[in-house]
Amino acid sequence: MIYKHRRALAAVTALGLLAASGQALAHHSFAMFEPTKQIRMTGKVKDFRWQNPHVYIELTAADASGESRNWTIECANPGILNRVGWKFNMIKPDDTITVIVAPLRTGEPGALLKQIKIADGRIFGNGGPAGLPNIPIE
Amino acid sequence: MQTLTRRLLCATLLLGVSALPAQEVRDPPKTRVANFDRRDLSGTWDRYPLPLDAHQDTSVVPPPPDIPPPPLKPEFKAAWEAHQKKVDEANKRGEPIATGYTHCIPDGMPAMMMAMFPMEVLQTKRQVTIIQEAYNQIRRIYLNDTLPAVEDAEPGFWGHSAGRWEGDTFVVETVGIKPHVQFRNTPHSADMRIHERMRRITPDHFENMVTVTDPAYLAKPWQWKWVYQRRPNYKMFEYVCEDNREYADPETGAARMRLGSKP
Numbered sequence: 001m002i003y004k005h006r007r008a009l010a011a012v013t014a015l016g017l018l019a020a021s022g023q024a025l026a027h028h029s030f031a032m033f034e035p036t037k038q039i040r041m042t043g044k045v046k047d048f049r050w051q052n053p054h055v056y057i058e059l060t061a062a063d064a065s066g067e068s069r070n071w072t073i074e075c076a077n078p079g080i081l082n083r084v085g086w087k088f089n090m091i092k093p094d095d096t097i098t099v100i101v102a103p104l105r106t107g108e109p110g111a112l113l114k115q116i117k118i119a120d121g122r123i124f125g126n127g128g129p130a131g132l133p134n135i136p137i138e
Numbered sequence: 139m140q141t142l143t144r145r146l147l148c149a150t151l152l153l154g155v156s157a158l159p160a161q162e163v164r165d166p167p168k169t170r171v172a173n174f175d176r177r178d179l180s181g182t183w184d185r186y187p188l189p190l191d192a193h194q195d196t197s198v199v200p201p202p203p204d205i206p207p208p209p210l211k212p213e214f215k216a217a218w219e220a221h222q223k224k225v226d227e228a229n230k231r232g233e234p235i236a237t238g239y240t241h242c243i244p245d246g247m248p249a250m251m252m253a254m255f256p257m258e259v260l261q262t263k264r265q266v267t268i269i270q271e272a273y274n275q276i277r278r279i280y281l282n283d284t285l286p287a288v289e290d291a292e293p294g295f296w297g298h299s300a301g302r303w304e305g306d307t308f309v310v311e312t313v314g315i316k317p318h319v320q321f322r323n324t325p326h327s328a329d330m331r332i333h334e335r336m337r338r339i340t341p342d343h344f345e346n347m348v349t350v351t352d353p354a355y356l357a358k359p360w361q362w363k364w365v366y367q368r369r370p371n372y373k374m375f376e377y378v379c380e381d382n383r384e385y386a387d388p389e390t391g392a393a394r395m396r397l398g399s400k401p
Contacts, residue, residue, distance in 0.1 A: 029234035032393060047399045052377050053242055053384070058399055072383075072397040079255055079271050079375040105232035110397050128189050 030130070033102040033112040038135050039063055042098040046070060050088045052077050057091065057113070059099065069109045073101055076113075080127035095119040100133040174341040176306035180261040182374065183366035185253035186343060194367075199343050205362040208324040214355055221323055228392065236386030236393040238318075242379035244273035246295030246319035247312055248332050248348055251364060258374050266301055266308070274377045279310050288313065288328050295319050297332075308336040327354035342368040 043061025055075035062068045075081060078088065091097065097118050101111035113126040114133040123137060187201045188194055210218050228235045238244075245254070255271035266279040275296070283300040285291070291298055291314030301310040312332040320326065330352040338344040343365060350360040383396040 029229060029237075029393065031229035031232055031234040032395060033232075035232075049381065049399055051380050053379050053382055056381075056383070056399065070398070072395070072399075074383075074395065077377070079377065082375060104395065108397060110395050 030102075030112055032104055032106075034105055035102070036134065038100050038102050038114055038133060039111075040098065040100050040135055040137065041071070042096065043068075043071070045091055045093050045095045045097060047093060048091045050078055055081060057097075057099075057116075059097070061099075071101075072110045073099060073113050074111065076127040076130055080129070081124075084125055084127050086124055090118055090122075092119075098137055100135055100137055102131075174338070176338045177303060177308075178261065179259045179266065179308060179336060179338065179344055182256050182258045182369045182372040183253065183344070184256055184369045186365040186367040188367070199340060199365060199367075202345070202363040202365050205322075206360070208322065208350075208360050209356055209358045210324070211355060211357045214325060218323065218325075225323075233390065233392035236384075236391055240384045240386055240393045242273070242382045242384075244275050244295055245270070246275075247277070247297055247315055247321075248334075248350065249321045250275050250277060250296065251334070251346060251348065253364070253366060255377075256369050256372055256374060257366065266310075269374060271374050271377055273379070285311055285313050291328070293317070293328070306337060308334075310334040310336065321350075324360075325355055326350075326352050329353055330355075339365075 041059070041061040041063055043059045045057060046060050047056075047058035049056045054077055057073040057075065059071045059073055060068060061071055076084075095118065097116060099111075099113055099117075100115045101113055104110045112130060114131060115123060115125055115137050117123045117137050125132070186194075186199065187196050208218065225235055244250070245252075250270045251257075251268075253270065257271070258269040260267040260269070264281055266281070268277040268279070269275065270277075277296045277299065279299040279301040281301050285298055285300050293314050293316040295316060297312045297314035299310050299312040301308055303309070310333070312334070313330070314328075315326065315330060315332070317326065317328075330350060333349040333351070335347040336344055337347075346364045346366070348362055348364065350356065381400065385394055385396060386392070387394050
């Protein structure tokens, strides 16, 4: 638990420092996504694209309202994801996965991934720049 | 700290503890490993400190200070500040202004040297080559070369670089950066020069003191320091923007995200 707190504190501090210095975090600004609101969804993978500048998951899932939609979920890039333990073929069409995401502020069904639980039960983050989940995945 | 302990243990094993007086065993590791080749920058490196890496030990090498704002001449400063304000406000609204990144345009110099992603340095007698994983950027620094005159320096993203060793410091001069290749939205003229002093400070860190001069736009030299930490045994990934789903809204200029995969 202490470790978790230290990690969260380090993350918050680093984010603050980066924001203050205006340093580029990644390929682009994440300001188009909700800054604090996150949602958890479980659904079926329609497509998985391992590519630059971003990896994308197309997910058919219902959000809290119960409406099933096709979501485009932006992940980091293959380099970042490899460095946090992902593998290019660990997600396949028709897999059932759970994600925590920050949705687009426009209300469109697009989102930035924060954390993912893949079909075999393993849980992965989306790399440092994308930030941490603020709700539990299970 | 674990890394430090491991290094200490390895050094101790290599040197043979039993042959050493007790005093030497307690010496800090830096005195033990002082014999690394200070003129060898080759290897793979991360920026330091690495953002959001809670495992990183920052006690050995102090993190560099924040990069100061560009010391623009008064006649350019107001416009720069107004643009920064516009960027901040757009981000707060959730409508970030599209940038080169939106269009998958590489950083160029000097931004490439912030090492957004891992960076590889290859060193030969005639050339130091720096590869940045993000956008497959490549920078070639020719040793003891003569830089072209401003009117002959064909502008590019990484420009023309000449390097030389001054003792243990690798000194690099760069000219010929395209006007729209800007670091932190800072305008520059064809006379901009980027001066870098790279120096290994530990076996696993090197620093880069960057000084940008531009008599047309800057009131004084703009200076900051970047530090890099070795990422051992790392193999660089390729980076091709094969399906960029970011685009600039034609009406507002805000960065947007295209939904759905192309068939």
